[in-house]
Amino acid sequence: MGPRGASVSEFLHMGGYGFYVWTSYGAALVVLGLNVAAPIVRRRRLVRERPGTSAPARATEPPPSLK
Template sequence: MSFASFADFIAMGGHGPYVWLSYGISAVVLGLNVLLPVLAHRRYIADEARRIRREEAAQ
């Protein structure tokens, strides 16, 4: 499929909003699949460091 202009490419023959919305949703989901585990790992490391400091202080 070829397009006469960039505007025609963006419009995707009238289906542009659906196409670009699905690309956007996919990008958000993929980003969350990367970001959430990284944040959870950081939170786990911080919690473990706090626990270790607390145990050392109690001894």
């Protein structure tokens, strides 16, 4: 485990701050994961989508109210 101690439970305990430390790292993992997943999912949708057939991510023509 390196110089900080031998056991996994000690590592997870983080000197009593385990909740704060691991929640931070968990949140970071979620944010990083979503940032990778979002463009992959969008690209898959964009490549599959045929113009004019399925509903695009954004309206092709502005609604009359905005014209």
